[in-house]
Amino acid sequence: MSTLLHIKGLKKYYPIIGGIFKRKMADVKAVDGVNLTIMKGECFGLVGESGCGKTTLGKTIIRLLTPDAGSIYYNIPEDILEEIDKLEKENPRSSKLRRIREEYDLATFKGRKLRQLRRKMQIVYQDPTTSLDPRMLVKDIVAEPLVAQGLARGSEAKKMVVDMLERVGLSEKHLCRYPHEFSGGQRQRIAVSRALIVRPEFVVLDEPTSSVDVSVRAQLLNLFKDLGKDFGLTYMFVSHDLSVVEVISDRVAVMYLGKIVEVATTEELFKEPLHPYAQGLFASIPIPDPTRRRERPPLTGDVPSPVNPPSGCRFHPRCQSVTDVCRKEEPQLVDVGNGHLVACHVISSELGK
Ligand SMILES: Nc1ncnc2c1ncn2[C@@H]1O[C@H](COP(=O)(O)OP(=O)(O)OP(=O)(O)O)[C@@H](O)[C@H]1O
Ligand SMILES: [Mg+2]
DSSP states (O other), rough: OOOEEEEEEEEEEEEEEEEETTTTEEEEEEEEEEEEOOOEEEEEEEOSTSSSOOOOOOOOHTTTSSEEEEEEEEEHHHHHHHHHHHHHOOOOOOOHHHHHHHHGGGOOOHHHHHHHHHHHEEOOOOOOOHHSSSSSSSHHHHHHHHHHHTTTTHHHHHHHHHHHHHTTTTTTTGTTGGGHHHHHHHHHHHHHHHHTTOOOEEEEEEEETSSSSSSHHHHHHHHHHHHHHHHHHEEEEESSOHHHHHHHHHHEEEEEETEEEEEEEEEHHHHHOSSSSHHHHTSSSSOOOOTTTOOOOOOOSOOOSSSOHHHHHTTTGGOTTTTHHHHSSSOOOESSTOHHHHHHHHHHHHHTO
16 A cells, blocks of 8 residues: 555644733643544544544645644655655755655645646535535535636536535435535535545545434545445544544544644554553443453543643643653653554553664
8 A cells, every 4th residue: 555645744734813902821732743644445533532632633634724834744755754854854844855745745735736736625514514505505515626726617516516416425406405405414415525535545434423423424434435335535534433443544643732642553452552542542432352351541631722732742641641751751652563653651661672
């Protein structure tokens, strides 16, 4: 499998404006130095408590938000990636590195290049009631991205819309209806057609099933799986709901306070999460084997403010295994075997990494 996205040191801060002069007082560090690799054709799950920066990360990757720092390399050949690593270490100001970044790094894209990129990367939001314009007919909602991108108009666009609606389980008879005339599940299908009509390569699904009931959720998950295969899509699937993530994802990343703390295959992570935060998050899932004692301590305390994240490891004030080094030094993601990455001093020293 080859790499579709290689994300390095990505940061997105939201300024807090205040005082009588409306000056910037501080920053909400929503995404604060994220490193990730997403492979072509995989469904990459992203989990973490509310407010840890999942939506901000998804939106920044597809450049709906402008990053404050870092790189988002898209469709980049492996040998060039190696060259970047080398140049960043040896000669970070070189013109060669600048040229490579201009060609592959989405963080540097502007104007026409950014507009072209919009087609390749789409997002489906949690709540289709607010993401679909209530005054537009379905045929216009779904055709809008086609027309805006100059890809098709008139009868050609209409045919593409009907094809797409049929693909997601709706039909021609739904063309001249408004969003409020549909159920929640059907509305999400309309949102999916709108995202896929421009034939994207990468789709962020941001809690796409959390506004529907369990049976509709299962139908939507099957739809995402089928469409992913048929259209050769790569997904980033964001959710709090671990059972949903388990069903659909190939690999999963755990995010905490603007950082990725663990990445592994779904099977491995659900069987044995290693990071103390991931263990706490997964403690809510029942262990199927009754002879196994529950060793995972549940999460206690609240998530600290992303304006002033704790020093060292951000999880240390809530961690039951905390040591001195955790308070001082920020842990980096380390491969503990088979591409299973963990950012934790305690785990690294236990495993001799
Ligand atoms: N437009 C904004 N302006 C200022 N702060 C924001 C903005 N959007 C998000 N934030 C803050 O950034 C942090 C991350 O928010 P984000 O929505 O990315 O989290 P999330 O993990 O998607 O949460 P949830 O699971 O609740 O959707 C939060 O502290 C949030 O309050
Ligand atoms: Mg969110």
